[in-house]
Amino acid sequence: MSSELPERVDPFGLCDAAQSFEGRLKLADLPRLASTLAAPDGDVGYRIDCDRDEQRRPRIRGTADAQLVVTCQRCMGPMQLPVSVAFQLGIVTSEEQAAQLPDAYDPLLLEEPRLRLASVIEDELILALPVAPLHPAEDCREDPADWSMSEIEPETALQRENPFAVLADLKGSKKDD
Ligand SMILES: [Zn+2]
Incomplete structure (x- = not known):
């Protein structure tokens, strides 16, 4: 050894x-x-x-x-x-x-x-x-919960598209065809 x-x-x-x-x-x-x-x-x-x-x-x-x-x-x-x-x-x-x-x-x-x-x-x-x-x-x-909230500006959060709204648009466009 x-x-x-x-x-x-x-x-x-x-x-x-x-x-x-x-x-x-x-x-x-x-x-x-x-x-x-x-x-x-x-x-x-x-x-x-x-x-x-x-x-x-x-x-x-x-x-x-x-x-x-x-x-x-x-x-x-x-x-x-x-x-x-x-x-x-x-x-x-x-x-x-x-x-x-x-x-x-x-x-x-x-x-x-x-x-x-x-x-x-x-x-x-x-x-x-x-x-x-x-x-x-x-x-x-850093508390990860606080962190993710503070990273998102209030306006940005509002501008995010609601995925259900997108679905509704798709359905709507199908109806138009
Ligand atoms: Zn850490």
Whole structure:
């Protein structure tokens, strides 16, 4: 067990040697993830196990847990988002190999011989982020009911066509034919 993630490694070598890693990474060191956060504070706890399965397929299994601060898409305020992921990746070097992986695996397509394990953890956390995070209604600074009413100007509301009026027009025009 190692607590330091190697910067760039040969993933097949790691799997052959059945290497495991456990430790914490600063969110600030995961720039693609950090750029989506309201504040790149804190860290992520991870565990990674590299080995080969019964079919000698190289795989990376792991978990990552972080308390992220994202932006609520309703009130645009900061929001604590606990994220916990577990993954099982089959290492492949082509789309064809990826297609042959059993369902239990997600493909990790190697684009270069060396792999940055921190990027693997970063990718998994990014995939786990909701597209539009929202505070629970009772915690949100904006009350969605107030918000939708205040957004509509009184005149606009009056000018909105009544859908039943449209139906009535259609019926009326049919009669004219
Ligand atoms: Zn909110």
